[in-house]
Amino acid sequence: MTPVSQRGLPGTRPEGTRDEAEAAAHVREMFGRIAPRYDLLNHLLSLDIDKVWRRRVARAFRAVLSDANARVLDLCCGTGDLAFAFRREAPNGAQIIGSDFVPEMLVRARAKAVALGVAVEFIEADALQLPFADASFDLVASAFGFRNLANYERGLSEILRVLKPGGAAAILEFAEPPGIVFSALYRFYFRNILPRLGGMISGNASAYSYLPSSVSKFPPPQELKSDLERAGFVEVRFERWTGGIVTLHTAHKARSAGF
Numbered sequence: 001m002t003p004v005s006q007r008g009l010p011g012t013r014p015e016g017t018r019d020e021a022e023a024a025a026h027v028r029e030m031f032g033r034i035a036p037r038y039d040l041l042n043h044l045l046s047l048d049i050d051k052v053w054r055r056r057v058a059r060a061f062r063a064v065l066s067d068a069n070a071r072v073l074d075l076c077c078g079t080g081d082l083a084f085a086f087r088r089e090a091p092n093g094a095q096i097i098g099s100d101f102v103p104e105m106l107v108r109a110r111a112k113a114v115a116l117g118v119a120v121e122f123i124e125a126d127a128l129q130l131p132f133a134d135a136s137f138d139l140v141a142s143a144f145g146f147r148n149l150a151n152y153e154r155g156l157s158e159i160l161r162v163l164k165p166g167g168a169a170a171i172l173e174f175a176e177p178p179g180i181v182f183s184a185l186y187r188f189y190f191r192n193i194l195p196r197l198g199g200m201i202s203g204n205a206s207a208y209s210y211l212p213s214s215v216s217k218f219p220p221p222q223e224l225k226s227d228l229e230r231a232g233f234v235e236v237r238f239e240r241w242t243g244g245i246v247t248l249h250t251a252h253k254a255r256s257a258g259f
């Protein structure tokens with residue numbers, strides 16, 4: 001398997017961006033612009049299945065979420081829906097923090113926390129340079145965020161750094177499904193219908209053509225598993241959900257890890 005750094009794709013590269021800095025700036029600006037319509041479009045374009053996926057991640061980590069002494073990070077939290085699914089799973093459990101580098105997303109996440117009356121803290125932070133101490137989280141999870149990082153290797157090493165020894169990482173991401181018929185149907189929806197609908201409703205067509213193009217360039221599940229192992233994670237596994245249109249990768253930081 002070719003290492004991430006030799007594949008020539010160290011992270012996302014939206015159309016027209018040449019390097020890591022330009023890619024990150026583009027991603028930040030794009031999510032800032034679609035933030036007002038982000039929730040509506042998420043639920044509409046996925047026919048609400050996105051809520052099921054986040055709940056399923058929460059159920060998979062019920063034990064850590066129920067531990068009132070645990071600290072959990074929703075990385076690239078956007079408007080906070082994974083963090084809220086975590087809170088619902090364990091209302092009096094772990095301390096839950098969401099982080100994202102787009103203020104327009106965080107404003108909405110904080111407003112939702114107030115409206116829901118739940119304790120979740122939201123912090124502005126770049127996933128490639130987290131403002132958290134080494135070994136300070138029991139679980140770091142990201143839903144549809146990791147793919148947008150401009151440097152996957154650095155993203156993985158930051159997750160590993162902030163995890164406590166024995167802590168868990170979870171990456172929920174879109175994937176291209178296996179199987180000829182389903183994948184053809186999916187590609188048609190993802191490349192033709194979704195960008196048009198998304199563009200019309202958000203007023204930002206490029207953001208919704210970025211989505212299928214970033215998914216097609218993202219490492220396929222087996223490759224991402226190898227990338228996690230190379231980054232130093234142990235017990236790396238993945239599951240395909242909903243016919244393979246999303247995958248959940250889970251991994252751990254070794255108990256004897258040095259951080």
Ligand SMILES: C[S@@+](CC[C@H](N)C(=O)[O-])C[C@H]1O[C@@H](n2cnc3c(N)ncnc32)[C@H](O)[C@@H]1O
Pocket residue numbers: 024027028031042075076077078079080081082099100101102105125126127128142143144145146148149150
């Ligand atoms: C597709 S949204 C996912 C939001 C949320 N996790 C969800 O489940 O709906 C991707 C998010 O990743 C954030 N993001 C991308 N790159 C980031 C980075 N380097 N640091 C922090 N957040 C980042 C974007 O601002 C955006 O809010």
